[in-house]
Amino acid sequence: MAKWKKFYLIRIEFLGFRYHGWQKQSGLRSIQGMVDKTFEYIFQHNNFKTLGCGRTDAKVSANDFAFELFTLSDFEFNPETLMCEMNKNLPPDIRTKSIIEVNSEFNIIKNSSVKEYHYYFSSGIKSHPFNAPLIRDFGKKLNIEKMQKAAEMFLGEHNFKRFASKPNRNATFERNILKSEIVSNEKLTANFTPQDSYVFKIKSKGFLRYQVRLMMGALVNVGRGEWNIEQLHEILKNPSGPQVKHIAPSSGLVLHEVCFEN
Numbered sequence: 001m002a003k004w005k006k007f008y009l010i011r012i013e014f015l016g017f018r019y020h021g022w023q024k025q026s027g028l029r030s031i032q033g034m035v036d037k038t039f040e041y042i043f044q045h046n047n048f049k050t051l052g053c054g055r056t057d058a059k060v061s062a063n064d065f066a067f068e069l070f071t072l073s074d075f076e077f078n079p080e081t082l083m084c085e086m087n088k089n090l091p092p093d094i095r096t097k098s099i100i101e102v103n104s105e106f107n108i109i110k111n112s113s114v115k116e117y118h119y120y121f122s123s124g125i126k127s128h129p130f131n132a133p134l135i136r137d138f139g140k141k142l143n144i145e146k147m148q149k150a151a152e153m154f155l156g157e158h159n160f161k162r163f164a165s166k167p168n169r170n171a172t173f174e175r176n177i178l179k180s181e182i183v184s185n186e187k188l189t190a191n192f193t194p195q196d197s198y199v200f201k202i203k204s205k206g207f208l209r210y211q212v213r214l215m216m217g218a219l220v221n222v223g224r225g226e227w228n229i230e231q232l233h234e235i236l237k238n239p240s241g242p243q244v245k246h247i248a249p250s251s252g253l254v255l256h257e258v259c260f261e262n
Contacts, residue, residue, distance in 0.1 A: 136252030142223030179203035217246030
């Protein structure tokens with residue numbers, strides 16, 4: 001087992017539209033694969049390891065993703081120099097935001113305290129193709145007011161078994177939702193952005209696989225009039241029923257922020 005000597009917490013942001021998520025997968029383009037390839041070029045060796053704060057789905061983007069860098073030898077670069085070298089050599093759709101040294105007791109998975117996701121979307125008139133990587137167009141006009149009321153129902157602690165995809169045998173489904181709201185999109189704006197676009201903001205200590213996208217799919221069902229708010233309430237109250245089937249596309253989802261203890 002490798003005995004790592006140096007540990008760094010690195011925060012990056014990326015446009016995920018052309019990647020198959022963070023984690024390396026054989027034969028597929030990933031954010032981790034691109035980061036590791038960049039480190040190999042900078043260090044001229046592969047005596048290091050990277051570990052992300054979690055996985056992201058294909059085409060999901062991030063304003064704030066964190067990973068830990070482990071190295072075997074004393075570091076050849078100080079954090080500022082390394083950040084410059086990373087940004088010089090990474091592709092334009094990945095950018096390093098910060099690098100700090102941490103001690104060996106830091107755990108990128110266990111020390112993560114809160115994650116916040118944003119899902120950007122529009123409806124009605126078909127939007128400009130330039131929006132495709134970040135703002136999902138749901139076509140038919142949605143009832144935003146009903147969706148806003150439905151989003152509030154996710155607040156607090158619930159069993160989200162019906163909002164999980166292929167959970168493992170030992171999975172626990174209770175999650176405490178700290179924020180759940182739909183507001184107007186005031187961040188991703190340009191002359192080709194739909195006049196009426198919105199963002200679903202959701203915050204919790206952790207999420208199940210596809211949970212946020214399934215929650216968004218449920219809200220779209222409410223917005224289309226396919227479900228009423230009482231039906232969503234029943235799904236949250238009765239976790240033993242069938243799984244929610246409408247999973248929102250990944251290209252509207254952005255990991256907005258990751259917070260750590262201490």
